[in-house]
Amino acid sequence: MKTCLVVDDSRVVRKVARRIVEDLGFKAEEAEDGVVAIEKCKESMPDAILLDWNMPNMTGIEFLRALRSESNGGTPIVIFCTTENEMSFIQEALQEGANEYIMKPFDSDIVQTKFEQTGLL
Amino acid sequence: MKINEQDFEVYRTFLYKDSGLSITFEKAYLLESRLSPVIKKLGLNDLDALTSKIKMNDAAAKNEVIEAMTTNETFFFRDTHPFERFEKVVLPKVLESKPAGSTIRIWCAACSSGQEPYSLSIILKENAAKFAGYNFEIKATDLSDDILDTARTGRYSQFEVQRGMPITLLVKYFTQDGANWLINDEIKSMVNFSKFNLLDSMATMGTFDIIFCRNVLIYFDAETKGKVLAEMHGHIAKHGSLFLGGAETVVGITDKFKPLPGERGLYVPYDATSV
Ligand SMILES: C[S@@+](CC[C@H](N)C(=O)[O-])C[C@H]1O[C@@H](n2cnc3c(N)ncnc32)[C@H](O)[C@@H]1O
Numbered sequence: 001m002k003t004c005l006v007v008d009d010s011r012v013v014r015k016v017a018r019r020i021v022e023d024l025g026f027k028a029e030e031a032e033d034g035v036v037a038i039e040k041c042k043e044s045m046p047d048a049i050l051l052d053w054n055m056p057n058m059t060g061i062e063f064l065r066a067l068r069s070e071s072n073g074g075t076p077i078v079i080f081c082t083t084e085n086e087m088s089f090i091q092e093a094l095q096e097g098a099n100e101y102i103m104k105p106f107d108s109d110i111v112q113t114k115f116e117q118t119g120l121l
Numbered sequence: 122m123k124i125n126e127q128d129f130e131v132y133r134t135f136l137y138k139d140s141g142l143s144i145t146f147e148k149a150y151l152l153e154s155r156l157s158p159v160i161k162k163l164g165l166n167d168l169d170a171l172t173s174k175i176k177m178n179d180a181a182a183k184n185e186v187i188e189a190m191t192t193n194e195t196f197f198f199r200d201t202h203p204f205e206r207f208e209k210v211v212l213p214k215v216l217e218s219k220p221a222g223s224t225i226r227i228w229c230a231a232c233s234s235g236q237e238p239y240s241l242s243i244i245l246k247e248n249a250a251k252f253a254g255y256n257f258e259i260k261a262t263d264l265s266d267d268i269l270d271t272a273r274t275g276r277y278s279q280f281e282v283q284r285g286m287p288i289t290l291l292v293k294y295f296t297q298d299g300a301n302w303l304i305n306d307e308i309k310s311m312v313n314f315s316k317f318n319l320l321d322s323m324a325t326m327g328t329f330d331i332i333f334c335r336n337v338l339i340y341f342d343a344e345t346k347g348k349v350l351a352e353m354h355g356h357i358a359k360h361g362s363l364f365l366g367g368a369e370t371v372v373g374i375t376d377k378f379k380p381l382p383g384e385r386g387l388y389v390p391y392d393a394t395s396v
Contacts, residue, residue, distance in 0.1 A: 090288060094289065100288050101288040103279050109284060113196075113285055117198075117287055
């Protein structure tokens with residue numbers, strides 16, 4: 001079973017996202033910020049990461065940089081999932097190695113499409 | 122609002138004749154729920170008033186009812202697979218059978234708000250080097266004036282772009298416009314939108330190399346599907362390909378097209394030049 005790490009400081013968003021990825025057949029893990037997320041990745045790299053931008057301690061983009069510099073940190077498909085909907089944010093995320101980008105609000109169909117298009121499904 | 126069988130018949134007959142849409146009395150509830158907003162929009166008192174207008178052949182009223190009853194749902198790169206086959210298999214095959222310098226004609230026969238033809242023009246743009254030396258024409262038609270207006274503006278909500286547009290292509294071919302996204306002029310200018318009813322004669326259409334007729338035949342009955350496909354056969358090149366929607370087929374409907382073995386959703390003329 002593939003795993004998906006949901007990184008978001010909102011417990012409600014994590015719960016919603018967990019539901020969606022579990023329905024898509026993934027085992028869901030959760031982290032409330034970038035620091036916790038990077039620890040979880042070091043333990044075991046997930047196949048996919050749904051990543052919020054604005055979080056305390058370590059933001060999504062800082063996490064992404066840290067992840068991509070880990071030895072096998074290039075493998076997870078990273079999909080931002082954030083209210084930062086400006087073109088400049090999207091471009092920065094892509095530059096730092098994000099694979100896809102979901103602008104909140106979102107629904108399960110959008111997550112499914114993004115998973116399909118990045119080869120996760 | 123309840124519609125009686127007699128009035129239902131008025132709507133059923135005209136919808137079938139004017140748009141091909143085939144509804145049965147079990148779907149009366151659908152008609153009822155969709156006609157209420159039309160009655161309001163036209164400033165009419167009740168269903169009887171609308172029904173009289175339809176009986177009198179009032180073009181505006183008929184148009185509104187057709188708009189209300191048709192489904193416009195569509196996404197960029199809908200179902201992914203057909204667009205992949207278009208790029209990797211169908212287009213290269215067409216190029217092989219035409220000399221450099223020719224124009225490849227593509228028809229989106231029920232284009233709705235434009236996501237399908239724009240997906241095709243993005244593919245052409247992305248592969249410009251590979252397809253160099255050829256000209257492309259994308260003709261996109263629909264029955265609905267309103268939806269064609271939307272298509273022509275090329276403005277999509279965040280939800281619409283996220284249902285299918287990969288983020289790298291969004292960044293490349295769209296500009297942000299408040300909460301919406303506007304498709305760039307270079308992509309827009311590759312598509313030529315016009316109004317066309319699939320029930321009408323295709324005599325002025327010319328011949329196409331590739332036809333997309335997806336997720337529209339599904340609303341027609343077998344007889345209408347057969348007629349449309351037979352007419353289309355007269356306007357597709359012998360080396361041409363026809364894309365239908367995921368729930369549509371030619372099998373049992375017409376013998377003018379045959380499935381391309383191993384290629385789901387893809388059909389060729391029965392008298393196709395060998396592949
Ligand atoms: C569900 S959309 C399909 C859009 C797109 N081809 C796709 O697959 O995503 C169906 C479209 O068919 C159009 N339509 C319905 N009846 C038609 C007819 N008789 N002639 C032309 N278009 C028609 C509707 O206006 C609507 O935009």
